[in-house]
Amino acid sequence: MRIIENLILALLLALSTTACGGEGQSAPTAAPTEGALEVHYIDVGQADSALILCGGESMLIDGGNVADSSLVVSYLADQGVDSLDYVVCTHAHEDHVGGLSGPLSQYPAEHVLAPVTEYDTKAFENFLKYTRQQGLEVTSPSPGDTWTVGDASVTVLGPQKAYEDTNNTSIVLRLDYGETSFLFTGDAERDAEADMLEAGAALQADVLKVGHHGSNTSTSYPFLREVAPEYAVISVGEGNDYGHPHEETMSRLRDADVTVYRTDLQGHIVATSDGESISFAVQKNAGVPTNPTQGAQADHYIGNINSKVFHRPDCSGLPAERNQVEFANRTDAVNAGYTPCGRCKP
Numbered sequence: 001m002r003i004i005e006n007l008i009l010a011l012l013l014a015l016s017t018t019a020c021g022g023e024g025q026s027a028p029t030a031a032p033t034e035g036a037l038e039v040h041y042i043d044v045g046q047a048d049s050a051l052i053l054c055g056g057e058s059m060l061i062d063g064g065n066v067a068d069s070s071l072v073v074s075y076l077a078d079q080g081v082d083s084l085d086y087v088v089c090t091h092a093h094e095d096h097v098g099g100l101s102g103p104l105s106q107y108p109a110e111h112v113l114a115p116v117t118e119y120d121t122k123a124f125e126n127f128l129k130y131t132r133q134q135g136l137e138v139t140s141p142s143p144g145d146t147w148t149v150g151d152a153s154v155t156v157l158g159p160q161k162a163y164e165d166t167n168n169t170s171i172v173l174r175l176d177y178g179e180t181s182f183l184f185t186g187d188a189e190r191d192a193e194a195d196m197l198e199a200g201a202a203l204q205a206d207v208l209k210v211g212h213h214g215s216n217t218s219t220s221y222p223f224l225r226e227v228a229p230e231y232a233v234i235s236v237g238e239g240n241d242y243g244h245p246h247e248e249t250m251s252r253l254r255d256a257d258v259t260v261y262r263t264d265l266q267g268h269i270v271a272t273s274d275g276e277s278i279s280f281a282v283q284k285n286a287g288v289p290t291n292p293t294q295g296a297q298a299d300h301y302i303g304n305i306n307s308k309v310f311h312r313p314d315c316s317g318l319p320a321e322r323n324q325v326e327f328a329n330r331t332d333a334v335n336a337g338y339t340p341c342g343r344c345k346p
Contacts, residue, residue, distance in 0.1 A: 036054075036272050036273060036274050036275075037052070037053070037054045037150070037151075037152050037175075037177040037180070037272070037273040037275075038051075038052070038053040038054070038270060038271070038272050039051075039052055039175070039182055039207070039270070039271040039272075039273075040052075040053070040075070040079065040268065040269075040270050041209070041233045041235060041261075041263060041268065041269040041270070041271075042064070042071075042072060042075050042263075042268055043235075043263040043267045043268045043269075043283065044063075044064030044065065044068040044071065044072065044099065044235070044263075045064070045065070045068070045237035045238070045240075045263075045264075046065075046095065046213065046236060046237030046240045046242070046244070047062075047064035047065045047068060047095035047096065047098075047099070047235065047237070048061075048062040048064065048090070048095065048096050048186070048187075048209075048213070048235045049061070049062045049063050049064045049068065049072055049099060049235070050062065050184065050209065050235075051075070051076065051079065051081070052149055052152070052175060053079065053081075053149075053150075054149050054150030054151055054152040054177065055149075055150020055151050055152075056150060057085045057148075057149045057150045058081055058083070058084050058085055058086075058149065059084070059085060059086035059087075059088065059149045059154070060072075060076070060084050060086070060087050060088065060100070060103055061088045061090060061173070061184055062088070062089060062090055062096040062097070062099075062100070062186070063089075063096070063097070063098065063099030063100035063101075063102070063103060064095065064096075064098065064099035065094055065095050065098040065099055066094065066098035066099060066101070066123055066126075067098075067099075068098070068099040069098070069099040069100075069101055069102030069103075070102055071099075072099050072100075072102060072103055073102045073103055073106050075268075076103060076106075076107065081107065082107065083107055083108045083109070083110075084103060084107050084108070084109045084110070085109075085110045085111065085149060086109075086110065086111045086112075086113065086147065086149065086154075087100060087103065087104060087109050087111070087112045087113070087131075088113045088114070088171060088173070089112075089113065089114040089115075089127060089138075089171075090115070090170045090171045090172075090184070090186030090187070091114075091115055091116075091166055091167065091169050091170040091171070091186050091187060092114065092115070092116055092119035092121065092124045092166055092169075093166055093167070093187065094121060094123040096186065096187070097114070097123050097124055097127050098123040100127050100130075101123075101126040101127055101129075101130050104127070104130035104131055104133075104134065105130045105133075108134065109131075109134055109136060111136075111139070111147075112131045112136050112137075112138050112139070113138065113139055113140070113141055113171065114127075114138045114139075114140060114171070115140055115159060115169040115170065115171050116140065116169065117137075117138050117139075117140060141156045141171060142156065143156050143157060143158060143159075143160055143199065143201070144156065149175075151177065152175055152176065152177040153175070153176045153177075154173055154174070154175055154176075155173070155174045155176070155202070156171065156172070156173060157172040157173065157174055157183075157196055157201040157202070157203065158170065158171065158172035158185075158188060158192055158195070158196050158201065159171070159172070159188070159192055159195075160192070160195040160196055160198075160199050160201075161195060163191065163192065165189065165191070166187075167186075167187035167188065167189050167192075167212060167217075168188060168189055168191050168192040169192075170185060170186025170187050170188040170192065170211075171186060172184065172185050172186065172188055172192070172196065172201075174202060174203070174205060177273050177275055178273065178274070178275020178276055179275060179276055180206050180207075180273040180275060180276070180277070180278055181204065181205040181206050181207070182205055182206065182207045182208075182209070182271070183203065183205035183207070183208050183209065183227060183229070184209045185208070185209060185210070185211040185218070186211065186212075187211060187212040187213075187215075187218070188211050188212070188218060189211065189212060189215075189217045189218050190217060190218065190220050190223075193211075193218070193219075193220050193222070193223035194220075194222070194223075196223075197222060197223060197226055203223070203226045203227045204226065204227060204228055205227055205228075205229055206229060206230050206231065206278060207229060207230070207231045207232070207233065207271055207278065208224075208227050208229040208231070208232045208233070208258070209232075209233050209235070210232050210233065210234045210235075210245070210249065210253075210260075212244075213234065213235060213236045213237075213240075213242070213244040213245065214234045214236055214244045214245020214246060214249045214250070215242070215244055215245075215246055215249065216246040216248040216249050218249070219249050219252055219253070220252075221252060221255075221306060224252055224253070224256050224258075225256070228256075229256075229258055230258065230259065231258065231259050231260075231261065231271070231278070231280070232253055232258045232259070232260045232261070233260075233261045233262075233263075233269055233271075234260060234261070234262045234263070234264075235263050236262060236263060236264045237264060238264040238265075239264075240264075245262070247320075248320070251319055251320040251323070254317040254318065254319060255304050255306055255307045255309070255317075255319045255323065256307065257307075257309065257317055257341060261280065261282065265284075265285055266282040266283060266284055266285050267282060267283030267284045267285075268282070268283040269281075269282050269283070270282075299313075300313060300326055300327065300328055300329075301313070301326070301327040301329070301330060301332075301333050301346055302315070302318055302319075302324050302325070302326060302327075303324065303325040303326070303327055303333055303336070303338045304319040304323055304324070304325075304338075305319075305323050305324070305325050306319065306323050307319070308337060308338050308339060309338060309339055309340070309341050310327060310330075310333040310338040310339070310340060310341065310346060311341040311346060312341070312346045315341055315346075317341060330346060333346075
């Protein structure tokens with residue numbers, strides 16, 4: 001399938017009050033195709049939250065921190081949400097579960113999912129409280145479980161086993177709509193990625209929500225090669241204390257020639273699928289890196305020893321220096337078994 005990228009500069013919606021106090025955060029707006037799938041990556045800073053809308057049904061994956069709760073509620077209201085068919089807490093850390101209490105207190109839900117049903121923090125206890133106030137219980141899905149959101153199908157791919165590390169307990173979901181697909185990985189790290197690979201999970205997706213905010217403990221080369229995304233979205237806070245996204249992770253994504261969207265740079269990000277192609281709308285900074293000047297012969301070329309792709313020396317997708325090999329000319333690169341980069345087209 002060929003994905004067509006169509007960046008749309010966002011228009012401002014009406015201002016809404018957020019937990020940060022008074023300033024409105026507008027969502028990007030794009031005229032959705034009737035019956036289309038919308039995936040909203042909500043900008044909750046150094047946290048995670050995503051809203052899926054399709055065919056009049058909805059699924060909320062994570063809600064950011066406790067302080068993000070009213071922001072998420074306002075965002076749902078802006079999208080015309082009046083109920084939630086599925087609420088998914090990928091794992092019990094506060095930056096994923098904390099903001100779910102607001103939506104659960106404001107919107108009726110049908111199903112509430114989490115990898116565990118007990119976790120000794122106030123944020124998780126509130127998540128349980130508001131779930132039970134609706135007469136619901138949290139259930140833990142297993143790999144292979146499926147359900148639908150409108151005409152889109154959702155498949156559970158992880159966790160494949162029990163883990164001591166809470167990040168690795170993350171529920172991993174693949175969302176399919178027509179010929180397009182999206183992967184949500186929570187904060188799953190290398191061990192969980194390796195176990196999904198060993199289990200033969202169907203990981204290939206057009207859009208990857210990068211694990212653990214771009215930490216170098218996630219998005220390993222083997223996992224990234226199996227997913228083979230064209231696009232990636234990183235939910236991360238501007239100027240965060242963790243150094244996310246790590247340069248090592250960004251280098252892997254460049255090596256794989258993945259177009260990256262980041263909430264710290266572009267705010268709310270909305271991907272819309274008509275079942276054949278995916279377009280993106282962003283809240284701010286709509287420009288993305290463009291291909292370097294093409295056509296002129298370069299004086300040398302840079303190969304990636306991991307991906308076996310070669311680049312022009314001014315390509316924005318160059319690998320980390322330790323993964324580089326230099327070729328004097330294009331012929332040498334091709335004869336060495338390297339393929340040209342699709343971005344800089346050497």
